[in-house]
Amino acid sequence: MQMDPWSTRTIDYEKLFTDFGIDRIGKLDEILSGNPLFRRGIIFGHRDFYQWWNDFRNGKKVSILTGMMPSGPFHLGHKMVVDQLVFYQNLGIPITLAIADVEARTVRKKTPDEIREITVNYLTNYFALGLDPKKTDVYMQTSRSVPYYRLASLMAGKVTFAEMEAIYGTLSPGKIASALIQAADILHKQLDGYEGKHRILVPVGPDQDPHIRLARDLAERIGLIKPSSTYHIFMKGLDGQKMSSSKPNSYISLDEPIEDALRKVKNALTGGRISLEEQKKLGGEPDKCMIFSLYLYHFELSDEELDNRRRMCESGKLICGDCKKELLDRIEKWLVDIHAKKVKYRPIAEKMVDEMMDYPF
Numbered sequence: 001m002q003m004d005p006w007s008t009r010t011i012d013y014e015k016l017f018t019d020f021g022i023d024r025i026g027k028l029d030e031i032l033s034g035n036p037l038f039r040r041g042i043i044f045g046h047r048d049f050y051q052w053w054n055d056f057r058n059g060k061k062v063s064i065l066t067g068m069m070p071s072g073p074f075h076l077g078h079k080m081v082v083d084q085l086v087f088y089q090n091l092g093i094p095i096t097l098a099i100a101d102v103e104a105r106t107v108r109k110k111t112p113d114e115i116r117e118i119t120v121n122y123l124t125n126y127f128a129l130g131l132d133p134k135k136t137d138v139y140m141q142t143s144r145s146v147p148y149y150r151l152a153s154l155m156a157g158k159v160t161f162a163e164m165e166a167i168y169g170t171l172s173p174g175k176i177a178s179a180l181i182q183a184a185d186i187l188h189k190q191l192d193g194y195e196g197k198h199r200i201l202v203p204v205g206p207d208q209d210p211h212i213r214l215a216r217d218l219a220e221r222i223g224l225i226k227p228s229s230t231y232h233i234f235m236k237g238l239d240g241q242k243m244s245s246s247k248p249n250s251y252i253s254l255d256e257p258i259e260d261a262l263r264k265v266k267n268a269l270t271g272g273r274i275s276l277e278e279q280k281k282l283g284g285e286p287d288k289c290m291i292f293s294l295y296l297y298h299f300e301l302s303d304e305e306l307d308n309r310r311r312m313c314e315s316g317k318l319i320c321g322d323c324k325k326e327l328l329d330r331i332e333k334w335l336v337d338i339h340a341k342k343v344k345y346r347p348i349a350e351k352m353v354d355e356m357m358d359y360p361f
Protein backbone atom coordinates (compact mmCIF):
# COMPACT_ATOMS: atom_id res chain seq x y z
CA MET A 1 0.00 0.00 0.00
CA GLN A 2 1.69 3.16 -1.16
CA MET A 3 0.60 6.77 -1.09
CA ASP A 4 2.57 9.21 -3.17
CA PRO A 5 2.46 12.72 -1.64
CA TRP A 6 3.48 14.26 -4.97
CA SER A 7 0.74 12.83 -7.16
CA THR A 8 -2.63 14.45 -6.81
CA ARG A 9 -5.12 11.74 -6.00
CA THR A 10 -8.22 11.80 -3.90
CA ILE A 11 -7.80 10.59 -0.37
CA ASP A 12 -9.60 7.48 0.82
CA TYR A 13 -10.13 8.56 4.43
CA GLU A 14 -11.32 5.17 5.63
CA LYS A 15 -8.13 3.47 4.38
CA LEU A 16 -6.05 5.85 6.45
CA PHE A 17 -7.45 4.18 9.55
CA THR A 18 -7.63 0.60 8.32
CA ASP A 19 -4.46 0.33 6.20
CA PHE A 20 -2.16 3.08 7.35
CA GLY A 21 -2.70 3.05 11.11
CA ILE A 22 -3.83 6.61 11.61
CA ASP A 23 -5.95 6.92 14.77
CA ARG A 24 -9.25 8.73 15.05
CA ILE A 25 -9.39 11.90 17.10
CA GLY A 26 -11.17 10.96 20.30
CA LYS A 27 -11.89 12.88 23.50
CA LEU A 28 -11.51 16.64 23.43
CA ASP A 29 -10.79 18.55 26.62
CA GLU A 30 -12.09 22.08 27.22
CA ILE A 31 -9.23 23.75 25.33
CA LEU A 32 -9.41 21.53 22.25
CA SER A 33 -13.17 21.68 22.06
CA GLY A 34 -12.82 25.45 21.91
CA ASN A 35 -11.41 24.98 18.42
CA PRO A 36 -14.06 24.44 15.71
CA LEU A 37 -11.67 22.37 13.58
CA PHE A 38 -11.40 19.79 16.36
CA ARG A 39 -14.98 20.13 17.54
CA ARG A 40 -16.41 19.57 14.05
CA GLY A 41 -14.16 16.62 13.27
CA ILE A 42 -12.36 18.52 10.50
CA ILE A 43 -9.15 17.52 12.23
CA PHE A 44 -10.11 13.87 12.07
CA GLY A 45 -7.01 11.76 12.63
CA HIS A 46 -3.64 11.64 14.32
CA ARG A 47 -0.56 9.72 15.32
CA ASP A 48 0.41 10.02 19.02
CA PHE A 49 -1.40 13.35 19.28
CA TYR A 50 -2.55 12.76 22.84
CA GLN A 51 0.98 12.05 24.11
CA TRP A 52 1.97 15.42 22.73
CA TRP A 53 -1.10 17.14 24.12
CA ASN A 54 -0.63 15.57 27.59
CA ASP A 55 2.98 16.75 27.65
CA PHE A 56 1.71 20.23 26.88
CA ARG A 57 -1.01 20.06 29.55
CA ASN A 58 1.54 18.80 32.07
CA GLY A 59 3.84 21.73 31.45
CA LYS A 60 6.50 19.79 29.57
CA LYS A 61 8.31 21.30 26.62
CA VAL A 62 6.51 20.75 23.32
CA SER A 63 6.60 22.44 19.95
CA ILE A 64 4.97 22.55 16.53
CA LEU A 65 6.59 22.20 13.16
CA THR A 66 4.96 22.24 9.79
CA GLY A 67 5.99 23.17 6.29
CA MET A 68 4.69 24.53 3.05
CA MET A 69 5.88 24.09 -0.47
CA PRO A 70 5.82 27.31 -2.50
CA SER A 71 3.75 26.39 -5.54
CA GLY A 72 0.58 27.94 -6.88
CA PRO A 73 -1.81 30.55 -5.51
CA PHE A 74 -2.76 30.76 -1.83
CA HIS A 75 -6.32 29.59 -1.27
CA LEU A 76 -8.74 28.67 1.50
CA GLY A 77 -7.39 25.11 1.56
CA HIS A 78 -4.04 26.49 2.74
CA LYS A 79 -5.80 28.55 5.41
CA MET A 80 -6.69 25.41 7.36
CA VAL A 81 -3.12 24.77 8.49
CA VAL A 82 -2.60 28.44 9.29
CA ASP A 83 -5.73 28.46 11.50
CA GLN A 84 -4.21 25.58 13.44
CA LEU A 85 -0.85 27.29 13.82
CA VAL A 86 -2.54 30.44 15.12
CA PHE A 87 -4.54 28.37 17.62
CA TYR A 88 -1.38 26.74 19.00
CA GLN A 89 0.59 29.97 18.92
CA ASN A 90 -2.09 31.61 21.04
CA LEU A 91 -1.57 28.84 23.60
CA GLY A 92 2.07 29.91 23.80
CA ILE A 93 3.48 26.92 21.91
CA PRO A 94 6.61 27.63 19.81
CA ILE A 95 6.00 27.33 16.06
CA THR A 96 8.51 26.50 13.34
CA LEU A 97 7.60 26.84 9.68
CA ALA A 98 9.74 25.16 7.02
CA ILE A 99 9.56 26.46 3.47
CA ALA A 100 10.06 23.47 1.22
CA ASP A 101 12.10 25.13 -1.48
CA VAL A 102 14.20 22.02 -2.05
CA GLU A 103 10.99 20.18 -2.90
CA ALA A 104 9.69 23.06 -5.05
CA ARG A 105 12.93 23.17 -7.05
CA THR A 106 13.70 19.49 -7.41
CA VAL A 107 10.23 17.96 -7.71
CA ARG A 108 8.07 20.86 -8.98
CA LYS A 109 10.89 22.45 -11.03
CA LYS A 110 10.11 25.95 -9.82
CA THR A 111 12.68 28.63 -10.69
CA PRO A 112 14.34 30.79 -8.01
CA ASP A 113 12.26 33.78 -9.13
CA GLU A 114 9.04 31.80 -8.83
CA ILE A 115 10.05 30.54 -5.41
CA ARG A 116 10.81 34.04 -4.20
CA GLU A 117 7.50 35.43 -5.40
CA ILE A 118 5.36 32.54 -4.15
CA THR A 119 7.10 32.35 -0.78
CA VAL A 120 6.71 36.08 -0.17
CA ASN A 121 3.04 35.74 -1.03
CA TYR A 122 2.47 32.68 1.18
CA LEU A 123 4.19 34.25 4.17
CA THR A 124 2.26 37.48 3.66
CA ASN A 125 -0.96 35.46 3.78
CA TYR A 126 0.14 33.46 6.83
CA PHE A 127 0.79 36.69 8.72
CA ALA A 128 -2.41 38.34 7.48
CA LEU A 129 -4.28 35.30 8.81
CA GLY A 130 -2.89 35.89 12.26
CA LEU A 131 0.43 34.08 12.56
CA ASP A 132 2.82 36.35 14.45
CA PRO A 133 6.01 36.85 12.38
CA LYS A 134 7.96 37.75 15.51
CA LYS A 135 7.03 34.54 17.27
CA THR A 136 7.47 32.14 14.34
CA ASP A 137 10.74 30.50 13.37
CA VAL A 138 10.54 30.57 9.58
CA TYR A 139 13.31 29.01 7.50
CA MET A 140 13.98 27.81 3.99
CA GLN A 141 15.25 24.28 3.51
CA THR A 142 18.27 25.56 1.57
CA SER A 143 19.30 28.00 4.32
CA ARG A 144 19.17 26.21 7.65
CA SER A 145 22.29 25.49 9.69
CA VAL A 146 24.92 22.77 9.83
CA PRO A 147 23.37 20.24 12.29
CA TYR A 148 20.24 20.14 10.12
CA TYR A 149 22.24 19.17 7.03
CA ARG A 150 24.27 16.62 8.99
CA LEU A 151 21.00 15.04 10.05
CA ALA A 152 19.50 15.10 6.54
CA SER A 153 22.55 13.47 4.93
CA LEU A 154 23.30 10.93 7.61
CA MET A 155 19.70 9.72 7.68
CA ALA A 156 20.25 8.51 4.11
CA GLY A 157 22.22 5.67 5.74
CA LYS A 158 19.35 4.76 8.07
CA VAL A 159 16.78 3.75 5.47
CA THR A 160 16.94 1.41 2.49
CA PHE A 161 15.80 2.13 -1.03
CA ALA A 162 13.26 -0.67 -0.75
CA GLU A 163 11.76 0.88 2.38
CA MET A 164 11.47 4.23 0.69
CA GLU A 165 9.85 2.67 -2.37
CA ALA A 166 7.39 0.87 -0.11
CA ILE A 167 6.37 4.23 1.33
CA TYR A 168 6.45 6.46 -1.74
CA GLY A 169 6.20 4.30 -4.83
CA THR A 170 8.33 5.43 -7.78
CA LEU A 171 11.20 7.64 -6.68
CA SER A 172 13.55 10.11 -8.34
CA PRO A 173 16.71 11.77 -6.97
CA GLY A 174 14.68 14.93 -6.30
CA LYS A 175 12.02 13.01 -4.40
CA ILE A 176 14.59 11.16 -2.30
CA ALA A 177 16.33 14.43 -1.42
CA SER A 178 12.99 16.09 -0.61
CA ALA A 179 11.83 13.20 1.57
CA LEU A 180 15.07 13.11 3.60
CA ILE A 181 15.16 16.86 4.00
CA GLN A 182 11.51 16.83 5.10
CA ALA A 183 12.42 14.19 7.70
CA ALA A 184 15.19 16.57 8.82
CA ASP A 185 12.59 19.36 9.05
CA ILE A 186 10.45 17.22 11.30
CA LEU A 187 13.28 15.87 13.48
CA HIS A 188 16.06 18.46 13.68
CA LYS A 189 14.53 20.49 16.50
CA GLN A 190 15.22 17.56 18.84
CA LEU A 191 18.97 17.74 18.26
CA ASP A 192 21.18 19.21 20.98
CA GLY A 193 22.19 22.04 18.65
CA TYR A 194 18.53 23.17 18.64
CA GLU A 195 16.00 22.54 21.42
CA GLY A 196 16.98 19.03 22.49
CA LYS A 197 14.63 16.06 22.81
CA HIS A 198 10.94 16.87 23.16
CA ARG A 199 7.61 16.02 21.58
CA ILE A 200 6.86 17.77 18.32
CA LEU A 201 3.49 17.93 16.61
CA VAL A 202 3.23 18.18 12.84
CA PRO A 203 -0.22 19.36 11.68
CA VAL A 204 -0.66 18.45 8.00
CA GLY A 205 -3.06 17.24 5.34
CA PRO A 206 -3.34 13.45 5.02
CA ASP A 207 -1.37 13.51 1.75
CA GLN A 208 1.72 14.21 3.87
CA ASP A 209 1.38 11.06 5.98
CA PRO A 210 4.07 9.16 4.02
CA HIS A 211 6.59 11.77 5.18
CA ILE A 212 5.34 11.42 8.74
CA ARG A 213 5.79 7.64 8.61
CA LEU A 214 9.33 7.95 7.28
CA ALA A 215 10.23 10.55 9.93
CA ARG A 216 8.76 8.39 12.71
CA ASP A 217 10.74 5.32 11.57
CA LEU A 218 13.91 7.37 11.33
CA ALA A 219 13.34 8.95 14.76
CA GLU A 220 13.29 5.52 16.33
CA ARG A 221 16.48 4.46 14.53
CA ILE A 222 18.47 7.50 15.65
CA GLY A 223 17.18 7.68 19.22
CA LEU A 224 14.78 10.63 18.98
CA ILE A 225 11.15 10.83 20.13
CA LYS A 226 8.72 9.89 17.39
CA PRO A 227 6.97 13.01 16.11
CA SER A 228 3.20 13.30 16.54
CA SER A 229 0.86 14.40 13.77
CA THR A 230 -2.71 15.45 13.06
CA TYR A 231 -4.61 15.36 9.78
CA HIS A 232 -7.44 17.54 8.53
CA ILE A 233 -10.08 16.79 5.94
CA PHE A 234 -9.49 18.56 2.65
CA MET A 235 -12.31 20.92 1.84
CA LYS A 236 -13.89 20.16 -1.51
CA GLY A 237 -13.66 22.62 -4.39
CA LEU A 238 -16.45 25.11 -5.13
CA ASP A 239 -17.62 22.78 -7.91
CA GLY A 240 -18.00 19.88 -5.48
CA GLN A 241 -14.99 18.11 -7.01
CA LYS A 242 -11.45 18.04 -5.70
CA MET A 243 -10.07 21.48 -4.88
CA SER A 244 -7.04 21.96 -7.09
CA SER A 245 -4.60 24.76 -7.83
CA SER A 246 -4.87 23.88 -11.51
CA LYS A 247 -8.62 24.67 -11.50
CA PRO A 248 -9.01 28.34 -10.49
CA ASN A 249 -12.80 28.01 -10.32
CA SER A 250 -12.50 25.34 -7.65
CA TYR A 251 -11.07 27.63 -4.98
CA ILE A 252 -11.26 31.10 -3.46
CA SER A 253 -7.84 32.65 -3.43
CA LEU A 254 -6.67 35.31 -1.00
CA ASP A 255 -4.63 36.78 -3.84
CA GLU A 256 -7.26 37.38 -6.53
CA PRO A 257 -9.43 40.49 -6.90
CA ILE A 258 -12.35 40.35 -4.49
CA GLU A 259 -14.90 40.48 -7.35
CA ASP A 260 -13.39 37.33 -8.84
CA ALA A 261 -13.59 35.50 -5.53
CA LEU A 262 -17.21 36.55 -5.05
CA ARG A 263 -18.14 35.54 -8.60
CA LYS A 264 -16.78 32.05 -7.91
CA VAL A 265 -18.84 31.78 -4.75
CA LYS A 266 -21.93 32.86 -6.69
CA ASN A 267 -21.35 30.02 -9.14
CA ALA A 268 -20.57 27.41 -6.51
CA LEU A 269 -22.44 24.11 -6.32
CA THR A 270 -25.30 24.22 -3.81
CA GLY A 271 -27.51 21.59 -2.24
CA GLY A 272 -30.57 23.32 -3.70
CA ARG A 273 -33.39 21.57 -5.58
CA ILE A 274 -34.36 22.12 -9.19
CA SER A 275 -37.09 24.59 -8.37
CA LEU A 276 -38.04 26.87 -5.51
CA GLU A 277 -41.24 24.88 -5.12
CA GLU A 278 -39.31 21.60 -4.78
CA GLN A 279 -36.94 23.22 -2.34
CA LYS A 280 -39.76 24.45 -0.11
CA LYS A 281 -41.27 20.99 -0.17
CA LEU A 282 -38.16 18.82 0.23
CA GLY A 283 -35.68 21.19 1.84
CA GLY A 284 -32.08 21.68 0.73
CA GLU A 285 -29.15 19.31 1.15
CA PRO A 286 -26.44 21.06 3.18
CA ASP A 287 -24.07 18.10 3.05
CA LYS A 288 -23.89 18.40 -0.73
CA CYS A 289 -23.60 22.18 -0.63
CA MET A 290 -20.34 24.07 -1.05
CA ILE A 291 -21.88 27.20 0.43
CA PHE A 292 -22.67 25.27 3.60
CA SER A 293 -19.18 23.81 3.64
CA LEU A 294 -17.69 27.30 3.43
CA TYR A 295 -19.69 28.20 6.52
CA LEU A 296 -18.66 24.97 8.18
CA TYR A 297 -14.92 25.23 7.49
CA HIS A 298 -14.35 28.96 7.63
CA PHE A 299 -17.17 31.42 7.97
CA GLU A 300 -19.44 30.31 10.81
CA LEU A 301 -17.60 29.76 14.04
CA SER A 302 -20.70 29.34 16.21
CA ASP A 303 -22.01 25.76 16.31
CA GLU A 304 -25.42 27.01 17.33
CA GLU A 305 -25.68 29.27 14.30
CA LEU A 306 -24.39 26.53 12.05
CA ASP A 307 -26.95 24.01 13.36
CA ASN A 308 -29.62 26.58 12.94
CA ARG A 309 -28.61 27.16 9.34
CA ARG A 310 -28.67 23.43 8.68
CA ARG A 311 -32.14 23.04 10.15
CA MET A 312 -33.50 26.03 8.25
CA CYS A 313 -32.05 24.66 5.02
CA GLU A 314 -33.28 21.12 5.51
CA SER A 315 -36.76 22.31 6.36
CA GLY A 316 -36.95 24.39 3.19
CA LYS A 317 -37.29 27.67 5.07
CA LEU A 318 -33.91 29.02 4.06
CA ILE A 319 -33.54 29.39 0.32
CA CYS A 320 -30.19 29.27 -1.46
CA GLY A 321 -30.24 32.87 -2.68
CA ASP A 322 -30.50 34.28 0.84
CA CYS A 323 -28.00 31.85 2.29
CA LYS A 324 -25.51 32.71 -0.46
CA LYS A 325 -26.06 36.42 -0.09
CA GLU A 326 -25.20 36.26 3.59
CA LEU A 327 -22.06 34.30 2.86
CA LEU A 328 -21.00 36.70 0.11
CA ASP A 329 -21.30 39.59 2.55
CA ARG A 330 -19.18 37.78 5.10
CA ILE A 331 -16.54 36.79 2.57
CA GLU A 332 -16.37 40.27 1.11
CA LYS A 333 -15.83 41.88 4.52
CA TRP A 334 -13.28 39.27 5.41
CA LEU A 335 -11.34 39.64 2.17
CA VAL A 336 -11.26 43.43 2.44
CA ASP A 337 -9.70 43.01 5.86
CA ILE A 338 -7.23 40.36 4.66
CA HIS A 339 -6.16 42.44 1.67
CA ALA A 340 -5.46 45.42 3.94
CA LYS A 341 -3.41 43.25 6.29
CA LYS A 342 -1.48 41.85 3.35
CA VAL A 343 -0.34 45.34 2.38
CA LYS A 344 1.01 45.73 5.89
CA TYR A 345 2.75 42.35 6.10
CA ARG A 346 4.22 42.08 2.62
CA PRO A 347 7.38 44.11 3.36
CA ILE A 348 8.03 41.92 6.42
CA ALA A 349 7.68 38.79 4.31
CA GLU A 350 9.92 40.25 1.59
CA LYS A 351 12.65 41.04 4.06
CA MET A 352 12.47 37.54 5.55
CA VAL A 353 12.70 35.87 2.17
CA ASP A 354 15.55 38.09 0.95
CA GLU A 355 17.53 37.18 4.02
CA MET A 356 16.95 33.46 3.46
CA MET A 357 17.29 33.05 -0.29
CA ASP A 358 20.77 32.27 -1.53
CA TYR A 359 21.04 29.81 -4.42
CA PRO A 360 24.31 28.77 -6.06
CA PHE A 361 22.41 28.10 -9.32
Ligand code: TRP
Nearest residue numbers: 065066067068069098100182185
Ligand atom coordinates in the same frame (compact mmCIF):
# COMPACT_ATOMS: atom_id res chain seq x y z
N1 TRP B 1 5.83 18.57 1.68
C1 TRP B 1 5.07 19.62 2.28
C2 TRP B 1 4.10 20.17 1.21
O1 TRP B 1 3.98 19.65 0.16
C3 TRP B 1 5.91 20.74 2.81
C4 TRP B 1 6.80 20.37 3.96
C5 TRP B 1 8.16 20.42 3.97
C6 TRP B 1 6.43 19.93 5.27
N2 TRP B 1 8.67 20.09 5.15
C7 TRP B 1 7.63 19.78 6.00
C8 TRP B 1 5.22 19.67 5.89
C9 TRP B 1 7.63 19.36 7.31
C10 TRP B 1 5.23 19.25 7.23
C11 TRP B 1 6.44 19.10 7.92
O2 TRP B 1 3.45 21.16 1.42
